[in-house]
Amino acid sequence: MLHQEEKQPSHGVSVRQCAVCAATHPFTLHLLPYRGLPRHLCTACVLDTHPGSFCPICFDVFLHKPPPPHLRFLCLKCPSISHLSCVPDVASSSPGYVCPRCSNPNFTFFYVTPNHANNTIETNPHLSKQLVAAATIASESIHNAAVMARFNADIRVKEAMSAKAEAAQVLCRLKNQLDNQDHLLGSKFSPIVVSDTSDDDSGENRIHEAK
Structure with a gap:
């Protein structure tokens, strides 16, 4: 039995809600990257926005290892991947396979009927598998985002050091140019030295250029 998340008061406090369906009272919110930003998504929306990451019938998560081609069915209308062993014989014998979500316009993941009397929902293995699948997908998405962030950070550090x-x-070249310029200016304008030659026979002061 799961207790429903209490809705936060609206006076001055932001209400936590799903970033996709805008539900303000989902039973579970998962934090994961969505459209480039960390967002809170309900279980149904996590599954709905990651159709190729799990089997929509048994809810096993594939992560980076989907079933081989001879053991899977691809939906004709979306990227969903279903196990061959999970697809009913009627669906497998049809010319084109359509996943449960695409075959039923009223289909929704993690469909629950809340008990408003005690603010709870009754769990079952089917709902539990969906909840675990959504949590696994969210955890993997956060991990991948962290790896990418570290990779980008390393690139920025290398660029900054370069x-x-x-x-x-x-700056070193500029300093050398300034030093050379000062040296050239100093040699071009030599200082003038006035020497007192009062003891000279001529009795006149002489101006000598310093050499």
Whole structure:
């Protein structure tokens, strides 16, 4: 038996809701990347937005290892992948396979009937498998996002170190150019020295250029 998440008061406090279906009182919210941002999605929307990550009949999660081609059925209308052993004989004998979600316009994952008297829902193996599948997908999505974030961070660090080294080289070249320019200016304008030659026979001061 699961207790429904209590709805937070609306006066000055944001209500947690599913980022897809906008439900303000889902029984479970999973945090995972959605459209490039970390979002809270209900169990049904996690499964609905990841159709190729699990079998829609037994709810086994594939992660990075989907069933081989000879042991699976691909839905004609969506990326959903179903185990060959999970598909009924009638569906497998038809010319094109359509998954449960696409074959029924009223289909929804994690369909529950809440008990409003005590704010709970009755669980069963079918719902439990869906809940575990959604939690596994959310966990894997967070892990993949963390790996990608670390990868991008390493790239940014390398770019920053390269830019720092390049800036240091530019400053060194600029300093050398300034030193050379000061040296050239100093040699072009030599200082003038006035010497007192009062003891000279001519009795005149002489101006000598310093050499």
